[in-house]
Amino acid sequence: MIYAEGIRKRYGPAEALRGVDLEVPAGTVCGLLGPNGAGKTTMVRVLTTLLRPDGGTARVAGCDVVRDADRLRYRIGLAGQHAAVDELLTGHRNLVLFGRLYHLPRRTARLRADELLERFGLADVADRPVKTYSGGMRRRLDLAASLIVSPPVLFLDEPTTVLDPRSRLALWDMLRELVSEGTTLLLTTQYLDEADHLADQIVVIDSGRVAASGPSSELKARIGGDRVSVVFREAADLAEGVQVIRAVLQGDPEHRLGDEPDDRLEIDRAEHRLTLPAEHGAASLIKIAAALDGAGIAVEDLGLRRPTLDEVFLQLTTRPDAPEGGGPDRHEAGGPTGRAEGMTAA
Numbered sequence: 001m002i003y004a005e006g007i008r009k010r011y012g013p014a015e016a017l018r019g020v021d022l023e024v025p026a027g028t029v030c031g032l033l034g035p036n037g038a039g040k041t042t043m044v045r046v047l048t049t050l051l052r053p054d055g056g057t058a059r060v061a062g063c064d065v066v067r068d069a070d071r072l073r074y075r076i077g078l079a080g081q082h083a084a085v086d087e088l089l090t091g092h093r094n095l096v097l098f099g100r101l102y103h104l105p106r107r108t109a110r111l112r113a114d115e116l117l118e119r120f121g122l123a124d125v126a127d128r129p130v131k132t133y134s135g136g137m138r139r140r141l142d143l144a145a146s147l148i149v150s151p152p153v154l155f156l157d158e159p160t161t162v163l164d165p166r167s168r169l170a171l172w173d174m175l176r177e178l179v180s181e182g183t184t185l186l187l188t189t190q191y192l193d194e195a196d197h198l199a200d201q202i203v204v205i206d207s208g209r210v211a212a213s214g215p216s217s218e219l220k221a222r223i224g225g226d227r228v229s230v231v232f233r234e235a236a237d238l239a240e241g242v243q244v245i246r247a248v249l250q251g252d253p254e255h256r257l258g259d260e261p262d263d264r265l266e267i268d269r270a271e272h273r274l275t276l277p278a279e280h281g282a283a284s285l286i287k288i289a290a291a292l293d294g295a296g297i298a299v300e301d302l303g304l305r306r307p308t309l310d311e312v313f314l315q316l317t318t319r320p321d322a323p324e325g326g327g328p329d330r331h332e333a334g335g336p337t338g339r340a341e342g343m344t345a346a
C-alpha cells in the first residue's frame, strides 16, 4: 500500500533523506522510528505529497506521489506533527470544516464531527474555541480531523507525543481497531514501546538513512533484547552468584548462553551488579531468582531491563566503523544498561 524506493530530499545544502526505501503491505502498521532530525517528518511529507522528492519513487495506494498527487490526496489521512486546526473556531466547527473540504454533505459532516468528538473524549469542549484547548486536546482534535473520511492509508506524525497515558492508550486502541478494519497505517514515533505495541514492522531511520528495519521482535533481538540485572547485597557474594547463575543457564538448554557465556555476562564489581541476557524474559528471571534463593545468596535488587531508545540508536546508528544497515555484529560490545522494569516486564 506504501512503496518507496531511494527517496532523496535536500533542503538547500542539507540532505534530509539520503535514499530511503519503504514497503508497507495493506492492512499493516509501519512504525518509523528515529531521533530528532532523522528525517521522519520529511519522509511523511514526501509520501503525503506535501513535498516533492529530489530523487527516488514512491507510490501510495497505487498513486505515484508526484504524478498522481491529486488523486492520492483523496486516499489518505494525515495528522502532521504540528496542529492543523484553526485556533479561533470551535472543535466542532473545525471538524465540520474538514468534512466539507473532503466534500461531505453538510449533515454528514456534522454527524461525523459529533461522532469523532465523542470518540476522542472532546464532546464536553466541542463548542469552545480551540485556542482555549490544552495541548493534548488539540492533538486529539487534530487526530480526529485526520479520520474524517476513513481513508485507506493513514499517516500520523508523532501522534501521541503530548498525550497523557490514558489518551495514549485510548488512541492505540482506536488505531488497532482501524487497522483491523483494513486501514494501512504509517506512524512516526520516538517511543520504542509505541512502535512495539502497534507496528508490524519498524523502520529505524537516522540522518536520512534506514539504519535497520524489521518486526519489533527481530529488531529487539538485534539490539540485545531483554537483560536480567542482579545486584548482590554483599560484594563477597558476587563470585558465587555468578557461578550459581552460570550453572542455571548451562543446565537448561533453553536458557543456554552459548559456547562462551562470559562474553555476555557483564560484571560491575563496584556496584556488585551482574547483567546477562534474558532470552526468555520473565521466565529467565524466575529461574535465576529461585536458584539464588536456593543457594542462600542475598539479593539487593533483581529486575528485567529493556534497552532504551537511546541504546537502540547508539547500537544501530552511531558507530562510525560499523557496516551500513546494522548487521548482527553490531550489538556485541557492552550491553544495554536500560531502565529497570522490575518484575512487570515480560
Ligand SMILES: Nc1ncnc2c1ncn2[C@@H]1O[C@H](COP(=O)(O)OP(=O)(O)OP(=O)(O)O)[C@@H](O)[C@H]1O
Binding pocket: 011, 012, 014, 015, 016, 034, 035, 036, 037, 038, 039, 040, 041, 042, 043, 081
Ligand atoms: N523546511 C526546512 N528547511 C531546512 N531544513 C529542514 C526543513 N525541514 C527539515 N529540515 C531539516 O531536515 C532534517 C530532517 O528533519 P525532519 O523534520 O524530517 O526530522 P524528524 O525526524 O521529523 O525530526 P523530529 O523528531 O524532531 O520531528 C533536519 O536536519 C532538519 O533540520
Ligand SMILES: [Mg+2]
Binding pocket: 040, 041, 042, 081, 157
Ligand atoms: Mg518530525
